[in-house]
Amino acid sequence: MTADRSLKPLAGASALALLAILAGGALLSLAIEAMGGRTEGFATFDSYLWRIARFTLVQALLSMLLSVALAVPLARALHAHPAFPGRAMILRLFALPLALPALVAVLGITSIYGRNGLLAATFRALGLDAIPDIYGLTGILIAHVFFNLPLATRLILSGLDSIPEDYWKLASQLGMNGWARFRLIEWPVIGRNLSGIAGLIFMLCITSFTIVLTLGGGPRATTLEVAIYQALHFDFDIARAVSLTLLQLCLTIAVLAVLGLSGRPAEEGFSLHTATRRFDRPPLGAKLLDGGLILFGLVFVGLPIAGTVVSGLAADLLRLLSERPVWQAILTSLILGASAAALSLIISLALVMAREYLANERRDAPPTLFERALDLGASLIMVVPPIVIGAGWFILSRHFVDPFSLAPIMVVSVNAAMAIPFAFRILRPSWDTAASRHNRLCAQLGIAGWNRLRLIDWPALARPLGVAFAFAMALSLGDLGTIALFGNNSIQTLPFLLLQRMGSYRTEDAAGLALILGFLCLLLMIIADRGASRLARTESGNNG
Amino acid sequence: MRPFNTLVKSAILAGALALGLTAPAKAEGKLTVYTYESFTAEWGPGPKVKEAFEKQCGCTVEFVAVTDGVALLNRLKLEGPSTKADVVLGLDTNLTYEASETGLFAPHGIDTSAISIPGGYQDDTFVPFDYGYFAVIYDTEKLKNPPGSLKELVEGDPKQKIVIEDPRTSTPGLGLLLWVKSVYGDKAGEAWDKLKDRVLTVTPGWSEAYGLFTKGEAPLVLSYTTSPAYHIVAEKTDRYKAAPFEEGHYLQVEVAGQTANGAKNPLSAQFLTFMTSPAFQDAIPENNWMFPAAKTSTALNPAFETLVKPAKTLILSPEEVSKNRKAWIDEWLSAMSL
Numbered sequence: 001m002t003a004d005r006s007l008k009p010l011a012g013a014s015a016l017a018l019l020a021i022l023a024g025g026a027l028l029s030l031a032i033e034a035m036g037g038r039t040e041g042f043a044t045f046d047s048y049l050w051r052i053a054r055f056t057l058v059q060a061l062l063s064m065l066l067s068v069a070l071a072v073p074l075a076r077a078l079h080a081h082p083a084f085p086g087r088a089m090i091l092r093l094f095a096l097p098l099a100l101p102a103l104v105a106v107l108g109i110t111s112i113y114g115r116n117g118l119l120a121a122t123f124r125a126l127g128l129d130a131i132p133d134i135y136g137l138t139g140i141l142i143a144h145v146f147f148n149l150p151l152a153t154r155l156i157l158s159g160l161d162s163i164p165e166d167y168w169k170l171a172s173q174l175g176m177n178g179w180a181r182f183r184l185i186e187w188p189v190i191g192r193n194l195s196g197i198a199g200l201i202f203m204l205c206i207t208s209f210t211i212v213l214t215l216g217g218g219p220r221a222t223t224l225e226v227a228i229y230q231a232l233h234f235d236f237d238i239a240r241a242v243s244l245t246l247l248q249l250c251l252t253i254a255v256l257a258v259l260g261l262s263g264r265p266a267e268e269g270f271s272l273h274t275a276t277r278r279f280d281r282p283p284l285g286a287k288l289l290d291g292g293l294i295l296f297g298l299v300f301v302g303l304p305i306a307g308t309v310v311s312g313l314a315a316d317l318l319r320l321l322s323e324r325p326v327w328q329a330i331l332t333s334l335i336l337g338a339s340a341a342a343l344s345l346i347i348s349l350a351l352v353m354a355r356e357y358l359a360n361e362r363r364d365a366p367p368t369l370f371e372r373a374l375d376l377g378a379s380l381i382m383v384v385p386p387i388v389i390g391a392g393w394f395i396l397s398r399h400f401v402d403p404f405s406l407a408p409i410m411v412v413s414v415n416a417a418m419a420i421p422f423a424f425r426i427l428r429p430s431w432d433t434a435a436s437r438h439n440r441l442c443a444q445l446g447i448a449g450w451n452r453l454r455l456i457d458w459p460a461l462a463r464p465l466g467v468a469f470a471f472a473m474a475l476s477l478g479d480l481g482t483i484a485l486f487g488n489n490s491i492q493t494l495p496f497l498l499l500q501r502m503g504s505y506r507t508e509d510a511a512g513l514a515l516i517l518g519f520l521c522l523l524l525m526i527i528a529d530r531g532a533s534r535l536a537r538t539e540s541g542n543n544g
Numbered sequence: 545m546r547p548f549n550t551l552v553k554s555a556i557l558a559g560a561l562a563l564g565l566t567a568p569a570k571a572e573g574k575l576t577v578y579t580y581e582s583f584t585a586e587w588g589p590g591p592k593v594k595e596a597f598e599k600q601c602g603c604t605v606e607f608v609a610v611t612d613g614v615a616l617l618n619r620l621k622l623e624g625p626s627t628k629a630d631v632v633l634g635l636d637t638n639l640t641y642e643a644s645e646t647g648l649f650a651p652h653g654i655d656t657s658a659i660s661i662p663g664g665y666q667d668d669t670f671v672p673f674d675y676g677y678f679a680v681i682y683d684t685e686k687l688k689n690p691p692g693s694l695k696e697l698v699e700g701d702p703k704q705k706i707v708i709e710d711p712r713t714s715t716p717g718l719g720l721l722l723w724v725k726s727v728y729g730d731k732a733g734e735a736w737d738k739l740k741d742r743v744l745t746v747t748p749g750w751s752e753a754y755g756l757f758t759k760g761e762a763p764l765v766l767s768y769t770t771s772p773a774y775h776i777v778a779e780k781t782d783r784y785k786a787a788p789f790e791e792g793h794y795l796q797v798e799v800a801g802q803t804a805n806g807a808k809n810p811l812s813a814q815f816l817t818f819m820t821s822p823a824f825q826d827a828i829p830e831n832n833w834m835f836p837a838a839k840t841s842t843a844l845n846p847a848f849e850t851l852v853k854p855a856k857t858l859i860l861s862p863e864e865v866s867k868n869r870k871a872w873i874d875e876w877l878s879a880m881s882l
Contacts, residue, residue, distance in 0.1 A: 048877065107755055115705075115744075116760030135745045213710060213748045214756070218740065219880045226748075230712045235870075236618055325586060395622060502751045504582050505774045505833075507758055 012354020012374050015347040019377070022417055023384045026392025027242055033395050034239035049227070056223040057251060059137065059212065060205035063144035068198050070145065071152035072190060074297045076182070077290035078153065079160040084291075090298055091157075092525040094150030095471060096305055098422075099478035099521035101495045102210035103502065104308060104514040109143050109215070110134075111307030118303070139215030144208065148201045150301050155200075155425050158464065159193040160186060162433040178286055193429055196375070199256045200421050203382045206252060224248045228385050238391075245388050252383045256376055305518070312515025315508040320516070325497060330520070333477050333494040336408065340415035341473035345465065347416065348423035351378055352431045359432075360439065379421040389414055407491055415479050419472035426468040427461070434460035470528030474521045494520075573603030575811040578616055578629040581609040582832075589827035596823045603811055613715060613798070617643055620803070624648070630806030631815055633673065637797045638718060638869075640670050641862035650807035658820040658838040661797055662857040670799035671816050673824070674834035677793035677854050678719040679769040679786040680706065686763035693790035694727050697764075698739045705744035706764035707753045711873050714749045715796075720766050721876055722865060723794035726858045732872070736879035746880070769793065769852045770833045776847040777830060792856025798834065 078087065097105060112118045113134045123130050134142060167185050176184065209225045216222070224244055232241040320326050355374040359367065367375075390410065397406055438456050442448065447456060478495055494517050502510035575597075584590035584607045594605045610619050613634050620627055625648065635643055643649060651668045659665065665672050680697060682690040687704060691697040697706070709717035728735045744762045747753040757765035769786045776782055800819060802812040818824055822841040828834055829844050836844075 048874075051881070103752055103755065106752065107759060110756065110759055110761055114756075114759065114761050210748055210752065213713070214745060214752045217745045218743060219710070219712075219746060219877050226712065233618065234614055234712060236621060391622070398623065398626075499751065500581065500585055502755060503749075504585065504587065505754070505771075505778070507755060 008350075008354045008357040009370075010354075011350040012358075013370075015350040015354075016373060016377055018347065019381050019417055019420070022413060023381050023389060025396060026389040027245065027384070029392045029396040030238050030242050030388065034242060052222045052224060052227055053247070053251065055221065056206055056225075056248075057255065059140055059144075059208070059221070059223070060202050061255070062137075063141055063148065063205040064198050064202045066141060067145050067148035067152050067201050068194065070149050070297075071156055071197075072194075074149070074293050075153045075156035075160060075190075076186060077293040078157055079186075080290055081287075081294070084294060087294075088529065090294065091154060092522055092529070093298070093305065094154050094301060095474055095525045096518055096521055097147045097150055097301065098471065099474040099517060100308070100514070101478055101498065101517075102208075103214075103499065104510075104517075105143060105146065105304065106211060106214050107311070107511075108304035108308040109139070109146060111311065112303045113139070113142060118307070135215060135217035136221070137216075139217070140208070140212055140221060143211045143215055144205050146301060146304055148204060149297065151422075152197050152201060153297065155193065155197045156190055158426055158467070159189045159429040162429045163189055164433075164437075189429070193425065195259050196425055196428075199259050199376065200379060200382075200425060202255060202259070203252060203379060203421070206248065207383055207385065224251075225385055229387060232387055232391060241388060241391075245384060248383050248385075249380060252380065256379075308511070308514055308518065311508075311511035312518075315512025315515070317512050317515070320509060320512045325492065326513070326516075329492050329494045329497045330516070332491055333517075334520075336411055336415065336491070336493060337473040337476040339412045340419060340476040341469045343412060343416035344419040344423050344472040345469055347378075348420050348427055348468065349431075349465075351420070351424055352427045355428070356432050356435050360435065378424060381417045382421055386414055386418075411491065415476040416472070418479070419475045422475060423468040423472050426471060427464050430460060430464040431457075466528040466531055470524050473524055477517065477521060477524075573601060573809075573811050574606060575601075575603055575630050575809065575815055576606045576608065576628050576806075577631045577633055577815070578608050578610070578619065578627075579632075580612050580616060580634040583607075583634055584609045587831060589824075589831040592827040592831065593824055596827075597815060597818050600818060600823070601811060601814060605815075613639055617646075620648055621646060625804065627803055627805060629803050630809045630812045631800055631802050633800035633819075635670070635799055635801070636715065637795075637799065637859065637862050638715075638722070638865045639862075640667070640799060641866040643801070644669055645866075648803055649801045650804045652802060652813065652816050654813055654817045654820075656820060660839075661837055662795060662854075663859060665797060667799070670801045671819060672797050672799050672837040673819050674828045674832055674837050675795060675797045676834040677769040677795055677852075677857075678716065678723055679767060679771070679793055679852060680789070681757070681765050681767045681771050681784050681786050683757070683760070683763045684783055684785055686760070690764075690785070690787040691789070692787070694724065694735075695791070697742070697787075697789075698735050700742065702741035704742065704764065705762040706739075706742055706766065707744050707756050707762045708746055708766045709750055709753050710746045710748055711876060714747075716750050716753075716766055716768075717746070718869070719794055719796060721872060722860055723858060725872055726794065726860055727791045733875045733879045736876055737882065740880055740882075743880075768796075768833070769854070770835065770848070773829075773845070773847045773851055774833050776850070777845055782850075786852040788852040788855070790855065792858045793852070793854035795857050795859045797837075797859075 078084065078091070081087065084090075100108070110117055113132055114120065115131050115133070117132070119132050123132070163185060171181050171185055206223070207225045208223055209229065212221050212223050213226060224247065228241050228244045228248070231237045231244060351374050355371055358371040358374070362368070362371070393406070393410060434457060438452075438460075442452055442456060477493075479493075494513060498510050498513040498517065501507075501513065579590070582588050590607055590609075594607065597603075597605055608629070610616050613636050616632060616634055617639050620629065620632060620643075623629075627648065632643075632649075649669050652671050654671065656671055659672055661672050661675055680691065691700050708720055709715075711717040711721040724735055724739075725732045745756070747756070750767070753765050754767060754771075756762060757767075764787075767786075772782065772784050772786055775784050800816060802816060806812040820838045822839055825836040825838050825840045826842070828836040829840070829848060835848075
């Protein structure tokens with residue numbers, strides 16, 4: 001083995017350590033601060049906590065199942081029709097919900113399914129006496145599927161894209177029907193990544209806060225995250241906040257452990273990758289079904305976004321775009337988002353490379369704890385509430401530096417950490433596939449280090465890297481940051497400005513800013529798609 | 545998705561304002577004021593207050609803004625005695641007892657005779673700068689017969705929905721909880737049990753509730769008596785009105801105080817005195833959308849004259865609120881969760 005390969009586990013370990021320090025440091029510092037303070041701790045670990053813990057799990061599991069169950073056929077349909085009209089635009093649209101602040105999404109969803117929404121208007125127009133009532137579990141599930149169906153679809157699709165073209169050629173030559181193709185070709189790839197994707201969605205939903213409270217209809221719908229916020233913010237009971245965070249972590253690990261059992265890794269064959277082209281000619285029935293599925297996905301995701309766009313267009317966009325604070329916020333968001341995305345990509349790549357290296361080295365032995373940690377551990381950062389990380393580091397740093405000056409660093413690192421699970425899942429299938437195809441060849445030819453990265457890995461990775469960067473940046477663009485406690489006078493992001501206007505009656509301004517935010521995100525996806533494919537083309541052109 | 549979006553608004557100031565703030569200090573004195581962020585927003589009272597006081601004192605005012613009044617107190621607790629704050633502006637009366645208990649505040653020692661708050665306000669540590677009443681706002685296009693009392697709200701048609709805020713996460717939510725408590729007393733649990741059917745949803749903060757209301761999701765929302773003034777002045781519409789309640793309205797008083805550290809800075813007391821003068825108070829009504837706590841230099845905008853004038857002012861003592869808040873929230877939870 002060459003030196004560069006043996007460095008991979010070290011890189012992975014460092015990446016993991018970084019995340020552990022970010023979350024663990026905050027928790028530890030809070031725990032120390034809490035000692036000697038007055039606390040309720042788990043004293044009221046009563047029926048209330050039990051109830052909200054149960055509700056948290058149930059809504060997250062249901063949201064996850066629904067999102068994944070819909071995403072698998074949708075991703076298959078999108079993959080089977082590379083020439084579906086507007087396909088590229090649909091995929092970009094699917095990245096938008098990620099960048100929308102929860103409140104904007106909630107208002108978009110109510111503009112369709114609410115008591116005064118499009119659906120209600122349709123009922124009225126049809127002379128029906130029904131008012132849609134989504135407040136409760138229904139509303140929560142609609143919102144969570146709105147956020148996660150497009151995400152899951154894109155992630156599954158990126159797995160399907162890593163299937164070598166020869167498979168489809170062969171399947172078509174052998175005259176495989178749809179079911180056989182699914183079972184023999186698609187499922188091994190989907191299944192291998194599915195538990196990870198499901199886990200990611202589960203974690204996103206377990207920490208849901210604004211959506212659960214606003215659409216939940218009352219305190220019956222309360223998540224642990226609400227209790228953590230309440231403990232830290234309203235009650236200033238640090239010990240309780242730490243205990244609840246640990247409880248949330250443990251529950252998540254338990255559920256992920258159960259989920260992990262289902263994803264049996266399959267071995268992958270060796271093939272030279274060209275552009276994915278499907279050779280199968282689906283029968284008309286399948287075509288119609290796939291078309292219907294894609295249309296459903298488009299309508300389901302597109303309508304609330306359209307609602308947001310309509311409200312946004314009612315705003316005085318010209319005035320907004322002539323305001324200096326708006327431009328400053330756009331600039332701040334772009335700079336912070338790009339930094340977070342870059343950092344997140346570096347860490348994710350280290351994790352992905354180390355995991356594949358270890359998996360490759362152990363051959364048929366069961367994965368070690370370290371390998372599993374590389375896979376899942378990084379994602380756990382998502383269930384440590386940003387307010388907890390913020391408070392912990394505030395306490396820790398106030399003795400050494402002015403906490404205000406740390407604000408940009410904290411925003412970037414927390415946003416980067418939160419984006420890692422996404423970036424990791426986008427990069428992993430491509431990296432693993434590329435590695436399994438090239439490892440032996442490269443070893444035979446003695447291609448390693450920089451040369452291998454430039455000639456072999458880069459062409460295969462350029463596109464997923466571009467997509468992962470855009471995703472991570474979109475996620476950071478929509479995020480408010482963790483800096484409630486790191487008050488700082490010089491950073492003001494776009495979502496911050498949006499919520500500030502929303503919080504002072506300026507609803508129209510807020511809608512206009514949401515439109516600008518969505519537009520930025522779409523632009524980002526387009527640039528990433530175009531740029532990455534061009535890069536990949538030039539590189540492979542050079543090779544040939 | 546990003547769960548804390550609406551609540552943990554990052555505590556940062558308006559960009560334009562920040563530029564002004566980071567300008568080099570022009571005089572020797574500097575006053576650091578911790579406050580909430582809507583106070584320092586470009587349309588908030590902050591910029592005007594800063595300009596007026598800096599002219600008067602020949603010093604520099606630095607604002608540090610956090611999400612809201614609760615975050616303000618938390619911030620202070622985290623920083624402890626070494627806090628940089630000279631003055632803390634923006635706590636409300638539900639927080640003053642807890643704030644005094646921290647021992648981080650010093651008596652103000654100023655003449656507060658200019659202050660005029662309904663029901664009176666006397667405190668050695670905190671000085672009020674504005675006040676407002678909680679109120680149920682209704683949409684006149686959707687609702688012809690708004691409830692005339694809290695009782696009518698509680699017992700009225702459950703099909704006419706109201707959006708309220710959560711007392712576990714927001715100040716208005718806690719306000720409604722105390723309002724119901726001061727009217728119903730021991731029967732508050734039963735009242736909530738009845739009101740429950742009328743509640744469309746309970747949002748984490750004011751923005752979500754008011755957003756759903758203006759989207760037309762419900763004809764009623766919990767807000768302030770001053771909310772219609774914004775719509776009249778800024779949007780030239782009187783579509784949204786506050787419903788006057790027979791039992792009276794619950795009062796929210798916003799206060800400021802100097803920290804023990806700040807007491808060593810003579811500018812702190814000077815600022816608190818300035819706060820009771822028209823130069824400060826002028827910035828309150830149409831920037832903070834609250835009632836001024838002392839005289840303004842000119843009469844208020846006529847829109848304020850059209851607002852509901854509560855028949856009775858309801859308020860519980862800070863100590864009582866602080867000691868019972870948890871028990872009352874538990875009562876609310878069990879009534880609302882059934």
